[in-house]
Each structure stands twice: as structure tokens, then as C-alpha cells.
């Protein structure tokens with residue numbers, strides 16, 4: 001398949017959830033050569049049954065990295081924290097449609113100068129995000145139920161990824177379609193062929209002996225899936 005200038009950019013976003021929290025800046029520096037974005041998983045112990053990091057960790061990491069911080073807010077009340085994450089150095093934030101008030105949250109992200117994303121859990125239908133397609137920069141289709149790294153890729157989400165991409169193309173919209181959960185060198189191929197272009201990978205990057213090479217292999221597999229050839233960037 002030939003690519004053209006309007007094709008979405010393939011990006012790999014290593015998720016620090018699977019990195020060593022005791023030496024996060026080293027982990028980020030190590031993977032940086034093959035990371036297009038850095039995926040930062042924020043959990044509040046309420047929207048998901050796990051607790052992770054807050055704005056202070058983002059702020060500390062910001063001093064060590066120039067990467068785009070793709071901040072995934074798995075929290076019940078994002079309105080309360082968006083400004084703090086922006087001030088800490090987040091470049092983009094993604095809120096879940098399941099928490100509601102989506103249009104107001106998108107407007108808030110925009111007014112803060114953040115790149116705006118909306119996320120869907122695996123069992124949340126396409127229709128839940130359809131009204132916002134023209135308002136956002138990114139749609140995240142979760143390929144696991146959020147909360148933990150290392151879960152298995154849910155390929156039953158692929159038809160929804162295809163619906164999202166087709167709807168964006170039909171509307172002439174250039175919006176990133178991100179997948180998150182169970183992405184590795186093999187599943188990334190399925191997700192790329194379904195229309196995703198941003199690939200979050202935690203355990204398949206930081207759980208490997210050579211994270212930077214693992215991230216490069218995932219990107220190469222995604223590029224190969226949509227171009228018919230296997231190549232790096």
C-alpha cells in the first residue's frame with residue numbers, strides 16, 4: 001500500500017507504568033532514541049483500582065526529557081487536575097468519556113493549551129466518542145481494561161478502531177488514533193491495519209532487556225503493517 005502525506009504519522013509511546021519507578025529518569029533517557037512520545041499513566045484508585053503518579057512526578061521527569069508527554073488520565077475528576085498536569089509539563093492529556101462532561105473537559109484542555117484526547121474503555125461503544133471527533137486531537141481505544149500493565153491485547157476492540165478511523169477519514173479529520181494495552185511487535189500489526197497510528201507499549205518495552213531496541217522493533221512492525229514492507233523510521 002502506498003503512503004501519502006495525509007497518512008497519519010506512526011508513533012510509539014512507551015508507557016512508564018512498566019519502568020522502574022526508582023530510576024524513572026534513567027529509564028526514560030534509555031528509551032528516548034526510539035520513543036516518539038512518552039506515555040504517562042495517571043490512576044486515582046477510584047476510576048481504576050490502582051494508584052500511580054501525580055503532577056509532581058511529571059514535573060520531575062520534565063527536567064530530564066524533551067519528549068512529548070502523552071498523559072493518560074484514568075481518574076474520575078480530571079477537571080480538578082488538568083491545570084496541575086499542564087503546569088507540570090504535560091503536552092497532551094487524555095480523559096475517559098466514561099467520566100462524563102466530555103465536551104467541557106475538551107474545552108478546558110484546549111484553554112490550557114494542551115493537546116486534547118478522549119479515551120474509550122474496551123466495552124464503551126464507538127457512539128460514545130462520535131460527537132467529539134471534530135473537537136479532539138486524539139482518540140484512545142483501550143485494548144485492555146485500564147488499571148494495570150501486562151494484560152493481554154483485546155483484539156475484539158479492532159472493529160471499533162476501524163470505525164473511528166473510517167469516521168475520521170469520512171469527515172476529513174486528521175486525528176491520532178491510539179491503542180493502549182497488550183501492544184507488542186505482533187499485536188501492533190493488527191492495530192495498525194485496523195487504523196491506529198499511536199501505539200502505547202509498557203511491558204513490551206520496559207519489560208524487555210533492551211527497551212530502546214524493543215520500541216524500535218514495535219515501530220518498524222507498525223510501519224511495515226501499513227506499508228507492506230518492514231522498515232524503521
Ligand code: DX5
Pocket residue numbers: 015016017018039041072144145146147148149150151180181182183200201202203204
Ligand atoms: C493500562 C495503561 C497502559 C499500560 C499498558 O491501564 O493505560 O498504558 O501501561 O501496559 P502494557 O503495554 O504492558 O499492556
Ligand code: ZN
Pocket residue numbers: 015039040041072180200
Ligand atoms: Zn495508558
